[in-house]
Amino acid sequence: MTDEQAAWPPPELDFSKPTIARAYDALLGGKDNFAVDRALAEHAIANIPGLVDSAVENRKVLVRGVQWLAQEAGIDQFLDLGSGLPTVENTHTVAQSVNPDARVVYVDIDPLVLVHGRAILAENTVTKVVVGDVRDPATVLAHEDVAGFLDFDRPIALMLVGMLHYLSPDVVDDVVATLRDALVPGSYLFMTSLVDTGLPAQQELARITRENLEEGWARTPAEIEHHFGDFELVEPGVTFTALWRPDRAVDAGNLTPGEQLGMAGIALKKT
Numbered sequence: 001m002t003d004e005q006a007a008w009p010p011p012e013l014d015f016s017k018p019t020i021a022r023a024y025d026a027l028l029g030g031k032d033n034f035a036v037d038r039a040l041a042e043h044a045i046a047n048i049p050g051l052v053d054s055a056v057e058n059r060k061v062l063v064r065g066v067q068w069l070a071q072e073a074g075i076d077q078f079l080d081l082g083s084g085l086p087t088v089e090n091t092h093t094v095a096q097s098v099n100p101d102a103r104v105v106y107v108d109i110d111p112l113v114l115v116h117g118r119a120i121l122a123e124n125t126v127t128k129v130v131v132g133d134v135r136d137p138a139t140v141l142a143h144e145d146v147a148g149f150l151d152f153d154r155p156i157a158l159m160l161v162g163m164l165h166y167l168s169p170d171v172v173d174d175v176v177a178t179l180r181d182a183l184v185p186g187s188y189l190f191m192t193s194l195v196d197t198g199l200p201a202q203q204e205l206a207r208i209t210r211e212n213l214e215e216g217w218a219r220t221p222a223e224i225e226h227h228f229g230d231f232e233l234v235e236p237g238v239t240f241t242a243l244w245r246p247d248r249a250v251d252a253g254n255l256t257p258g259e260q261l262g263m264a265g266i267a268l269k270k271t
């Protein structure tokens with residue numbers, strides 16, 4: 001028996017309550033979740049029309065966004081904050097399919113992400129996985145596998161994908177500003193968030209999330225744009241995720257309920 005097997009389950013994992021990463025994995029039909037996570041996912045699915053579709057759309061826009069950043073913008077460093085559990089196409093697989101030398105650092109608060117990440121990335125020398133709390137951005141940025149692995153004197157794509165809505169109103173301004181300030185011109189900020197455009201399901205999802213996972217805040221499109229600061233949004237700006245550079249025909253006037261839960265945007269730091 002190896003040390004890693006002997007330590008399973010790692011003592012820091014708590015199976016008595018759901019976590020965001022595991023519940024999201026359950027929504028996406030993954031295997032890295034437990035009964036409590038599946039119960040929460042089922043409760044949310046029963047109450048929020050199109051919830052699974054919206055999680056799938058979020059993953060799809062993550063892939064399109066990373067592809068665009070690596071291919072069109074020539075970015076070769078990615079700091080993926082709130083990265084979640086590995087799924088089918090991940091930031092490093094997408095970025096490194098464009099540029100095999102692209103460096104990727106995943107940061108997540110859930111220790112299970114580190115357990116799985118380490119196993120998957122054992123052979124990959126250009127990708128790191130770090131356990132960290134984005135609400136403490138200075139500590140995350142100073143981590144040796146962040147500061148010592150990415151070159152902050154060169155452009156970086158900083159990702160808060162499916163993550164912004166877990167930052168409470170008390171901290172979100174300071175956290176995102178600290179992260180923006182850490183980047184040099186030529187860098188990009190890529191964010192997606194649960195949105196509030198006035199549909200009841202959006203605030204209801206935020207409420208269910210807060211009730212069960214402590215954090216969860218639906219933000220208006222203007223609030224999401226505000227968190228890009230003075231960065232310049234690339235086309236098409238902040239849009240519903242399905243409408244951000246889609247790779248299929250999407251009828252903007254006829255979006256499904258699931259397509260109206262999240263918005264996405266990428267912006268360039270110019271100065």
Ligand SMILES: C[S@@+](CC[C@H](N)C(=O)[O-])C[C@H]1O[C@@H](n2cnc3c(N)ncnc32)[C@H](O)[C@@H]1O
Binds near residue numbers: 062084161
């Ligand atoms: C909905 S998942 C999104 C995963 C992935 N980025 C995606 O878009 O598919 C949100 C992730 O953010 C992580 N997370 C939530 N709050 C966090 C925090 N304060 N610091 C770091 N990670 C956090 C959760 O553990 C979870 O893995």
